[in-house]
Amino acid sequence: MKQTGTLREMRPTLIFAFLGIVFMFLAPHVLQLFTIINLTTAIALAVLALSLALIWGYGGILCFGQVAFFGLGAYVYTMAAINFGGSTWAVLVAIIVTSAFAAVVGYFMFYGRVSDVYLGVITLTVTLILYSLLRRTSGPEYKIGKALLGGFNGVSSPPINLPWDTRTLLFPEHIFYVAMGALIICFVFAGWLVTTHFGRVCVAIRENETRAELLGYDTRAYKLGIFTIGAGIAAVGGVLFCNGVGRITPDVFGLYNAALTIIWVIVGGRGTLIGPIIASFALFYLTSALGGQSLLNNNLVLGVILIFFVLLVPKGLAPTLIDWVGARRKGGPTRTRRRNPRGTDA
Amino acid sequence: MPHVTPQQKDLPLDLVVAIGLQLIYGIAHLALISIGLAIIFGMMRVINLAHGEFLMLGGYVVVVSTNNGVNIWVAMLILAPLIVGLIGVIVERLLIRWLYGRMVDTLLATWGLSLLLIGLVTSIFGASTATTVAPPLGVLRIGAYSSSAYELFLIGVTIVLGIAIWLVLKLTKLGLVARGTMQNAEMASALGVSTSRIYMITFGLGAAVTGLAGGLLAPVTGVLPNIGATYIAKAFITVISGGASILAGTAAGSVLLGGIQGVVTFLSGPTFGEVGLLLTAIVLLRLMPRGITGRFFRKSL
Structure with a gap:
């Protein structure tokens, strides 16, 4: 009985996953190679969007520095792949090291009971410090094993090879399959996670931390748990990203990228997983299109979008749409869920 | 037990003074870039993520006005705080005041503002460095070492600024009313204080102090549209x-x-x-x- 209940709850997730699989097998036949390579980068960013959608939308953790884990995953993968001479272990090491890093940072924040806003600022600071640290590592003395960190210019990342077969490197069109597959797996995993007991407790903490605590849950441990899992997913995105682009530079830790991640989740909507993913694709193509002209600056447009959504569509697109459709279907007001734990510290 | 250890012999007095000065300058620099943020945060519980961009705007005011023939001291000490303060008041009226009590949303809205300002300045002045200004003071010699006299000046300014803020908060009517609003806004409002105006003034003053800091630092760091990012991490954490x-x-x-x-x-x-x-x-x-x-x-x- 319980099994079917979970399945029913996961139905939307599975439908989107199915659509994703269809797209994965159709796209390479329809689209050109250049578009496919571009799409791989967009997919990597979508995985990042998913990770923040999970920890902010469901965990209620305001993490402004999700790109830190994304970039760290990419850097660790690159360093490890150069040193190991193959990507199989490098991918695992990237995920594990990034999660461990998140666990340490998270320990200090959650067990120090750092509240929402401070948490955002601290995670952002971690990101910016990584940025300025890695930019300074241009000398030959900054290396990990055989791999130079390369400072400002970054490092070129070795492409993924077949598991335990270091001679068969994947071509860009294959990396597209890997990326899309990883996105779908992460999406289904996150969709499943939020239906589990663990996921429900996380949502309860987001809604009312004190109440969850009074019910006997150690909220710090749950927050740390979902934060660490989110960082691991972000690291997967990072690995895909440096494969799509071919290199990794400190710019990944920049303020612009950190803001972009937040904007995906704000625009897509907190409390859904698919919303931020779609928003990340939409904004990826919007910013690419804006890159072709010089009249409107990217920063300017993103700033306006962010202010517009915060002031006028604070729930984001997907939840607003769901509410609207629900209201039309039932012909009355829908259940309104409080989606964000705002005002807890005001 | 010898009286003078080798290390002490290796550390001449002028080096000690030079390093000490460097240390104090580091502290003053941190205080200077943070104080405007601290005013806005302490008074209004608003974390202004566009703080770095207010510093950047202060720098641009100085560079643009000195290039147009304004005396550099006037540009740094008067124009930069004045113009950035005005921008602060406008921002508060248009954006911040809708979001009081919603800390997370304020944070996000000011982040949007930060991107907007970066984009705006990039569109107007371009992404690379605008013509820089040289530090108006020369070199200070400390024995065998030299230090910038301008750094010494910045240390002085930071101290004066701190004292001035203390005096305003402690001795003026505005300071009294502002502190009252900070402690209990509803009570202050019931006693006839226009809290909305106090918030506007506070935000403007915080922005003005930030503009002053940005203007003062422009000769040291140069100006770039995205220079704010290098400041904000340190300012926030402070x-x-x-x-x-x-x-x-x-x-x-x-x-x-x-x-x-x-x-x-x-x-x-x-x-x-x-x-x-x-x-x-x-x-x-x-x-x-x-x-x-x-x-x-x-x-x-």
């Missing part, structure tokens, strides 16, 4: 480590973090100085989640 008190918090935060950054930089180079600063701040927040002034000097300003 203010949050310091806690809610404006002056005591900023002072405590910058002395502790600036001191540690200075020592780490001296020992292992500037790359790890900032890392040391960050690690200290994170450990500090684990021990004192409400910042230094949340634990000590609680009654201070």
Whole structure:
């Protein structure tokens, strides 16, 4: 009985996953190679969007520095792949090291009971410090094993090879399959996670931390748990990203990228997983299109979008749409869920 | 037991003075870039993510006006705070005042503002450095070492600024009303204080002080549209480590973090100085989640 209940709850997730699989097998036949390579980068960013959608939308953790884990995953993968001479272990090491890093940072924040806003600022600071640290590592003395960190210019990342077969490197069109597959797996995993007991407790903490605590849950441990899992997913995105682009530079830790991640989740909507993913694709193509002209600056447009959504569509697109459709279907007001734990510290 | 250890022999007085001055400058620099943020945060519980961009705007005001023939001292000490303060008032009226009490949304909206300002300045002045201004003071000789006299001037300005803010808060009517609003906005409002106006003025003053800091730093760092990013991490961490008190918090935060950054930089180079600063701040927040002034000097300003 319980099994079917979970399945029913996961139905939307599975439908989107199915659509994703269809797209994965159709796209390479329809689209050109250049578009496919571009799409791989967009997919990597979508995985990042998913990770923040999970920890902010469901965990209620305001993490402004999700790109830190994304970039760290990419850097660790690159360093490890150069040193190991193959990507199989490098991918695992990237995920594990990034999660461990998140666990340490998270320990200090959650067990120090750092509240929402401070948490955002601290995670952002971690990101910016990584940025300025890695930019300074241009000398030959900054290396990990055989791999130079390369400072400002970054490092070129070795492409993924077949598991335990270091001679068969994947071509860009294959990396597209890997990326899309990883996105779908992460999406289904996150969709499943939020239906589990663990996921429900996380949502309860987001809604009312004190109440969850009074019910006997150690909220710090749950927050740390979902934060660490989110960082691991972000690291997967990072690995895909440096494969799509071919290199990794400190710019990944920049303020612009950190803001972009937040904007995906704000625009897509907190409390859904698919919303931020779609928003990340939409904004990826919007910013690419804006890159072709010089009249409107990217920063300017993103700033306006962010202010517009915060002031006028604070729930984001997907939840607003769901509410609207629900209201039309039932012909009355829908259940309104409080989606964000705002005002807890005001 | 010899009276003079070898290390003491190796460390001549002029070097000690030069390093000491560098350390104090590091602390003053941190205080200078943080104080405007601390005013807005301490008074209004608003974390202004566009703080770095207010610093950047201050720098641009100085560069643009000196290029147009304005005296550099006038540009730095009068024009920069005036113009950025006005921008602050406009921002408060158009954006911030809709979001009071919604800390997360304020944070996001000011981040949007930050991107907007970067984009705007890039569109107007281009992405590369605008013509820079040279520091208006020369070199100061300390024995065999030299230091910039302008850095010494900045240390002085930081101290004067701190005293001025203390005087305004402590002695003027505005300061009294502002402190009352800060403690209990509803009560102040019931006693006939226009809290909305107080918030507007506070935000404007915070922006003005930030503009002043940005203007003063323009000759040292040059100006770029995205230079704010290099400041905000340090400014935030200083203010949050310091806690809610404006002056005591900023002072405590910058002395502790600036001191540690200075020592780490001296020992292992500037790359790890900032890392040391960050690690200290994170450990500090684990021990004192409400910042230094949340634990000590609680009654201070």
